[in-house]
Amino acid sequence: MRNILNTTINIIASGLMIFFAVPKLLAKPQSVAGFEQFEKAIYLNADFFRIFTGVSELALAILLLAFTFTKNNTFGKLGYSFLLITMVTALGLEFFARPEPKMLLVLIAIFLALASVYRLKTIINTQTS
Numbered sequence: 001m002r003n004i005l006n007t008t009i010n011i012i013a014s015g016l017m018i019f020f021a022v023p024k025l026l027a028k029p030q031s032v033a034g035f036e037q038f039e040k041a042i043y044l045n046a047d048f049f050r051i052f053t054g055v056s057e058l059a060l061a062i063l064l065l066a067f068t069f070t071k072n073n074t075f076g077k078l079g080y081s082f083l084l085i086t087m088v089t090a091l092g093l094e095f096f097a098r099p100e101p102k103m104l105l106v107l108i109a110i111f112l113a114l115a116s117v118y119r120l121k122t123i124i125n126t127q128t129s
Helices: 002-025 029-042 046-070 073-096 103-128
Strands: none
Touching (some): 002 103, 029 046, 029 073, 046 073
């Protein structure tokens, strides 16, 4: 049962990262507008930051999928550490760089951060037992 839960979390996290990476990389208008808001707050070129974020999210999804299929704990620890850092950063941007936080994005980031902590704990526990 736990294995099914862990695999489900891996696939959901990967899917969400792909879901959020694609509009950034394709320069969809809503994504471009969001990063223009960030540019005003953090003084970083919106296009560069959008592409960097999209590539990072896509790489993160690939890392989590590699972990799902290979069961390589190094991939898992790297992927979920990267995901946790990404979600904490996303929460910071939502609350401090956006005029008004988008609550759906906040909830997704909290879910993914909690899932990261859970998966990191389970990965570490399987190595020590």
